[in-house]
Amino acid sequence: MKIMAIEASGPVAGCAVLEDGLLIADYNVQYKKKHAQSLVPMMDEVKHMLDLDLSTVDAIAISKGPGSFTGLRIGAATAKGAAMAMDCPIIPVPTVDSIAYNLFGTDSLICPLMDARRQQVYTGIYEWIQDGDAPDGMRFSVVRPQCVIPVAEIAEDLNARGRFVIFLGDGVPVSREALAELMKVPYTFAPAHLARQRAAAVAALAYAYYEEQGDACMVTADDFRPQYLRLAQAEQEHSERRNFSLLLQ
Numbered sequence: 001m002k003i004m005a006i007e008a009s010g011p012v013a014g015c016a017v018l019e020d021g022l023l024i025a026d027y028n029v030q031y032k033k034k035h036a037q038s039l040v041p042m043m044d045e046v047k048h049m050l051d052l053d054l055s056t057v058d059a060i061a062i063s064k065g066p067g068s069f070t071g072l073r074i075g076a077a078t079a080k081g082a083a084m085a086m087d088c089p090i091i092p093v094p095t096v097d098s099i100a101y102n103l104f105g106t107d108s109l110i111c112p113l114m115d116a117r118r119q120q121v122y123t124g125i126y127e128w129i130q131d132g133d134a135p136d137g138m139r140f141s142v143v144r145p146q147c148v149i150p151v152a153e154i155a156e157d158l159n160a161r162g163r164f165v166i167f168l169g170d171g172v173p174v175s176r177e178a179l180a181e182l183m184k185v186p187y188t189f190a191p192a193h194l195a196r197q198r199a200a201a202v203a204a205l206a207y208a209y210y211e212e213q214g215d216a217c218m219v220t221a222d223d224f225r226p227q228y229l230r231l232a233q234a235e236q237e238h239s240e241r242r243n244f245s246l247l248l249q
Helices: 035-050 069-086 095-100 151-161 172-182 199-217 233-248
Strands: 002-007 013-019 022-029 059-065 090-094 109-117 120-130 138-150 165-168 187-189
Touching: 002 035, 002 069, 002 199, 013 035, 013 199, 022 035, 022 199, 035 069, 059 069, 059 095, 059 199, 069 090, 090 095, 090 199, 095 109, 095 120, 095 138, 095 199, 109 151, 109 172, 120 151, 138 151, 151 172, 165 172
Parallel strands: 002 059, 059 090, 109 165, 165 187
Antiparallel strands: 002 013, 013 022, 109 120, 120 138
């Protein structure tokens, strides 16, 4: 099983290739260029470095959201175009899940934070559970599915669980002061090389889905849609104005 993964949901643009569980390429950049400028050239560079025959790619994995609305649309368009050109399916991977998947084997709770603006974060809660039937003896478990909520709400949930927490994600810098006030349980932050989105994590989680679910984890390029979790700000403001207008009628 050969998977090419794309990451464009947040500040990191990335491309990775995983073959039969072995990561053979992982190219991630977080700099000044926009994803529209960098993503396809990165994929082309990986193709040439690996002498990759695109006809051998079995699936395109993509972080499906939540995340930056522009980034998700660029990633979706790139994934759909690549899948159509290669005549292969897409494996959608929840963005928050893939960030948490960076941290393997810890006995702490894992809590990614992505800045959703308007004093909210995209987040979720995850853990690794010992499981003798799992390939590595550990099973990745979703404790609270990805959602968009205020930092105070996720802190309250974590405090109630009474366990050590590892935070990671681009929402950490803007949430540090709030977490210092809100958290009652011990916590820490993931190191820089594990703290953001990575195409390799998207590829690895997609491969885990395939091992568990087979073709059921795949969709066609025509059927794939990003998962935003909420309206874009302009759409939300339009909806609010419309609802206010209805109230005045």
